Amino acid sequence: DAKTTQPNSMESNEEEPVHLPCNHSTISGTDYIHWYRQLPSQGPEYVIHGLTSNVNNRMASLAIAEDRKSSTLILHRATLRDAAVYYCILRDVLGSQGNLIFGKGTKLSVKP
Amino acid sequence: DTEVTQTPKHLVMGMTNKKSLKCEQHMGHRAMYWYKQKAKKPPELMFVYSYEKLSINESVPSRFSPECPNSSLLNLHLHALQPEDSALYLCASRAPGQGAAGIQYFGAGTRLSVL
Numbered sequence: 001d002a003k004t005t006q007p008n009s010m011e012s013n014e015e016e017p018v019h020l021p022c023n024h025s026t027i028s029g030t031d032y033i034h035w036y037r038q039l040p041s042q043g044p045e046y047v048i049h050g051l052t053s054n055v056n057n058r059m060a061s062l063a064i065a066e067d068r069k070s071s072t073l074i075l076h077r078a079t080l081r082d083a084a085v086y087y088c089i090l091r092d093v094l095g096s097q098g099n100l101i102f103g104k105g106t107k108l109s110v111k112p
Numbered sequence: 113d114t115e116v117t118q119t120p121k122h123l124v125m126g127m128t129n130k131k132s133l134k135c136e137q138h139m140g141h142r143a144m145y146w147y148k149q150k151a152k153k154p155p156e157l158m159f160v161y162s163y164e165k166l167s168i169n170e171s172v173p174s175r176f177s178p179e180c181p182n183s184s185l186l187n188l189h190l191h192a193l194q195p196e197d198s199a200l201y202l203c204a205s206r207a208p209g210q211g212a213a214g215i216q217y218f219g220a221g222t223r224l225s226v227l
Contacts, residue, residue, distance in 0.1 A: 036216075041220075042221075043116075043202050043204070043218030043219050044155065045218065046215045046216065049213065049215075051213075085154075087154065091213075099157055100145075100204075100216055102155050102156070104154055105154060
């Protein structure tokens, strides 16, 4: 699986937008970009995923660069409950089992 | 219902004990996973079951023995563990046929301490 690079940590203020970057310069044409997050003392939870086009859902938006070598997860209004580790993961449609290979992720802190 | 239930939530065991972790889902998912997560580290894949058959073993020591008795249940049998096996053990499931676009649903994990 292609690798991703994320900042170790980021800080945000409550009710402000947060942009979490992810670099994946070796992405292949068949790689989906997935984002999961892990709140303290919980298992990871799915946030959003996309292939080429920008995606929106009730939790977040995913902006994918035109060359697909980077992407940004956007939380439109951060709340204290969004404090978590955010993982950007590439999953190859040709790979086995759709397995998730987690990188180190970005720890997001939200200040009131 | 998008819930994956893991029991127990916490487990303390000695190095000579035998114990089992249990994972259950009723979403009709046919792919189930065990992950291990050490403190302040990302989850690491251990095993994958697809249609109740073991399809991936990520070179996990034999003191960890997975079992999938039916499509809703996944067990992890533990025997002669070492203190370094202390970690959060996570179970996940995924709907069939979605490949790389499929969403994995995780349980809250079992926090294991080996004394």
